[in-house]
Amino acid sequence: MTAVLIVATAAPMQPAVLVEALERFRSKGATVTVACFFDGAELGINPTLAEVRTFVVAAEKWDVRFRKALGRAPANRKIWLHARRSTWLRQQYRRADLLVALDARAVHTVWQMAQRNTRAGAYHGLVPAQKALAANRSEPVGKRLERRVSAAAGIGARGARSAAEQTIRTALNKATGRRVMSNPAGAWLWTRAVAAPRIPDRLRSKLAVRLHDSAVQAGRPAAGGRAASAAVQRISSLATRADVLTKAAKA
CATH class of the missing domain: 1.25.40 (Serine Threonine Protein Phosphatase 5, Tetratricopeptide repeat)
Incomplete structure (x- = not known):
């Protein structure tokens, strides 16, 4: 059974699109988890479609080291810092077969996850992820590996570029x-x-x-x-x- 992990940093503008995608994932026998950088209850997802949890670290649980790291980090990396502090989320991305960034702000976090779970495919958007799931059932192993490497490289480039642009802007403002x-x-x-x-x-x-x-x-x-x-x-x-x-x- 394919395990799909979707990372979202904000509730989608069209929740029905997400629900439809979850139904398609389920129809193909996949189990789906949605990790939210906001209150997951906003999605109102039926528990039979996906497990939905929030991975934001509550402010009262911030230690000095975590607070300093957040203070130094660009906006997109802050999300990853929260993600890696979650034991539950670490377990999810390590066992996932598909890692999906639902929105642009989630790309860097999914890229980081893909560095730690190299066998998983990493995708930006629901449509590419659905196509990947469908292809997994028909492609030879070699072709499947080639496609996963290509997808991971693509999301890696976007994640790295986003991080670099944010760092450059921060440095320029200070300089x-x-x-x-x-x-x-x-x-x-x-x-x-x-x-x-x-x-x-x-x-x-x-x-x-x-x-x-x-x-x-x-x-x-x-x-x-x-x-x-x-x-x-x-x-x-x-x-x-x-x-x-x-x-x-x-x-």
Whole structure:
């Protein structure tokens, strides 16, 4: 019997779609568990379709180490930190045959689970998971293994990319903050950086506004103006230029 573990970080907008998928899983002889990063009672799932539990660690059970880890972690990793603290959930993902991220925020957690249960297929979304379950019954072992490796690599890439993007955003916010821009050397460095070649207009414009705002908050509006001006000279889109100058003027 195939064991399916679905990880959800929020109740789906269309609960009927989830119920229909659970019915299909059951019709194929699979047992399904839904692990929720919210109150699982919100789903109102019939217990005959799936076991539904919440894996959020209650605040009163946070120790100092866990609290510090949550404080340092990007948003998507926070979910995984809760998941790995749950003895019940660890048992579920270690015995699962299919690991399913119901939504984008669950991808990183499912990716982490797949690293610890390498024989399970990992999927983002109910449709790919249902197709995988159907294929499991007809594919040769070699083809099945190839497909599982491909699926795990795909969700791994999405999970890693999501984690990397979150880490980059966090690092950038810290590196361009008020404290850095209050330092003449830091302001000079970022004024040069924001005018560097080959930076996409979208990123350059956001960085310019961020630097300008940080400089103003640090009491160095002139430094902010220089950073914005340096960026504008490198932005090719007239609309984006105007947007940067408008936002800088409002700061």
